[in-house]
Amino acid sequence: MTDRSGDNRLADTILDTLTSSVGVRVIDEWTSSDTYLFRGPHGRLEHLHYSENLDHWKRGLYQIDGVLRSKLVDSIVGHPQWSGWHYVRRDKLGEPKPVVIGISEPFRCKVCDERFPSGNAFGWHLADVHEIDTEDKMDYAVPEPEEQHTLAKWAGGSA
Incomplete structure (x- = not known):
């Protein structure tokens, strides 16, 4: 077994320098x-990736910091999946957008009553605004009735 303490210290040093605008690309x-790692609005690690299908950057769900950290450590030690890393600026990537697929299911937040066009955008809202990071995001949502959704569509609102 090899001693990876130096690699872990380097990963800690790199992660300590990350902000919402300066991140690291793990190749x-x-x-x-x-994997593009940055600090989210509340200090948690978040990752971005580019979707060719959607033609824009997507923001991944907040994950356990250790999972994202492990990718960085593996890129440092030369794991065959990751060939390296380097710093990146978020303004060079462009801002990610939530995934809203056609007419998806709109929700209202139980905490603040704001309306969201999809569960993905709603999940971002919970994590960023209310600092609620949960897979059970629907515990905080009020589904809107289909009739209301349809009326909003015909009235020129966005789904």
Whole structure:
């Protein structure tokens, strides 16, 4: 077994420098999607990736920091999946957008009553505004009736 304490210290140093505007790109050789790590609005690690299908940057769900940290450590130690890392500026990437697919299911937030066009955008809202990071996001949502959704569509509102 090899001693990875130096690699862990380097990963800690790198992660300590991350902000919402300065991040790190972990280059993935096995998939077509590198991992871009930044600090989210409340200090948690978040990741971005580019979606060719949607033609814009997507923001991944907040994950356990250790999962994202492990990718960075593996890129440092030369794991065959990750070939390296380097710093990136978020303004060079462009801002990510929530995924809203056609007419998806709109929700209202139980905490503040704001309306969201989809569960994905609602999940961002919970994490960013209310600092609620949960897979059970629907516990905080009020689904809007289909009739209301349809009326909003015909009135020129966005779904």
